[in-house]
Every structure is written in C-alpha cells, then in structure tokens.
Amino acid sequence: METTEKIIGFTLSKIVTEQFALISDSFEEEKEVKLQPELNFGIDTQTKRIMVNILFRFEQESKPFIIIKIACYFTVAPNDWEQFKSFNSTSVIVPQGFATHLAMLTIGTLRGVLHAKTENTAFNRFIIPTFNVTGLIHSDIIFNV
Template identity: 50%
Template sequence: MSETDKKIGFALNNITTEQFAVIESAFTEGSVVDLKAGLKFGISKDKKIISVLFSTKFIKEKSPFLIIEVGCHFKIIDETWDDFLNEDKNELTAPKGFISHLAMLTIGTARGVLHSKTENTSFNNFLLPTINVTDLVKKDVTFNLNKPQGKK
C-alpha cells in the first residue's frame, strides 16, 4: 500500500462552543458585512486528540456584531497517531490534507452551531459562506510535544 493510499483513522470525539456573542449595538442595516475567519490547532498527547478551532467574526463598519468560535476534537487511532509521531524530534505532524479535512468538518460544524444559536432571530440571516480551506491551511501542522499543549 502506498503512503497516499494509507487510511487515517479518526473519530469526532467532542464539539465545543468556545465563544458566541451577538452585539446588537454594533449592527447597522444596509452597510457591507465583512467576514474574518481563522483556525487554531491543539492536541492532547495523553488522549491522542487533535483539536481544530474555527473562529469567525461578522463585521460592519469595523465593529464585530456576530462572533463565534467552535472546536471539534478528533480522537486519532493509535496506528495513525504513531504514523504522525516523530519520536526523535518529539513532534507530531498532521499532514496538510488531513488537517484540511478536519478543518472542513469543523467549519461545517460551526455553520450549524451558528444557525442553531441565531434561530428565530434576525441574525439567522447571516450564514457562514463556503470557505476555501486551502487559504487557511497552507502546510502540515507540527506540534512540539515538549511544550505544554493547548491551542496553537
């Protein structure tokens, strides 16, 4: 089996809403809405979990009026974790394609959380558009296992 054919085993372990806020006073009708988005990554070495946190802000006239950050925490099977592990450097490297896939799953989850949190409000009209993950994930993500683990 070639390296590209190798299956990566993982499962969604947990979903967290890290932040959610609606700032009604910052919202004005009629002006252009800007969107800022970002990703952070973290791991739990002991539990073999890779976390992807997606955050976005809907902004009008330089003021955010809708803020959300959602985390998806993925349990990585032992064999895959070991494949990602470089014991000599004490690092774990998640390949770009895999981390992009986890990011897409997290963004989709954030879209659902946003809908649920704004349902039956006027802010439910603000949908998270499709996002080109290749603009957000440009390379493999490497975690230094010597450092205290957390969001990166």
C-alpha cells in the same frame, strides 16, 4: 504515477461552543458585512486527540456584530497517531491534507451551531459561505512535544 493518501482513522469525540455573542447595537442594515476567520490547532498526546478551533467574526467597519468560536476534538486511531510522530519523537506532524479535512468538518459544525444559536432571530440570515479551506492551511501542522 497515481498517488493516494493514506486513510487515517478518527472520530469526532467532542464539540465545544467556546464563545457566542450577538451584538445587535453594532449592526447597521445598510453597511457592508465582512467575515473574519481565525483557525488554530492543538493536540493532546495522552488522549491522541487533535483540537481544531475556529472563530468567525461578522463585522461592519471593524466592529463585530456576531462572534462565534467553537472547538472540535478528533480522536485519532492509535496506530495512525504513531505515524504522526517524528523520527526522534520530539514532534507530532499532522499532514496538511488531514488537517484541512478536520478544519472543513469543524467549519461545517460551526455552521450548524450558528444556525441553532440564531434561529428565530434577525441574524439567522448570516451564514458562513463555502470557501476554499486549503487557503487557510498552507503546510503540515507541526507540534513540538
């Protein structure tokens, strides 16, 4: 039996660079670089917006040398927002697949912000590699309201 996901109407309504730092004294050319991501979600029930917040730290020996954190705000179509509400309206449930899609869009946006912020610097060679975002989101995102 074929399954299809419902199309959810939304727009990217706002992008905020919440944090950006280049810490050149913490970077050493020969050391291994590790990338540490942090992903969070938030909602605003009044504006029917979902916020996806992503932070990446480029680190060497647990010392960050690039820190970048952005938030993307997605406004959901009113009829689709209503489908996120639980039966008793005490929670909002964002389906895992949709949350993953929004996270992928946010990570792509972060890549562009990182490029723009590091352009014409020695740090421009550091990029966010492609990776399986589904590994960061294991289930529906549930907000108690």
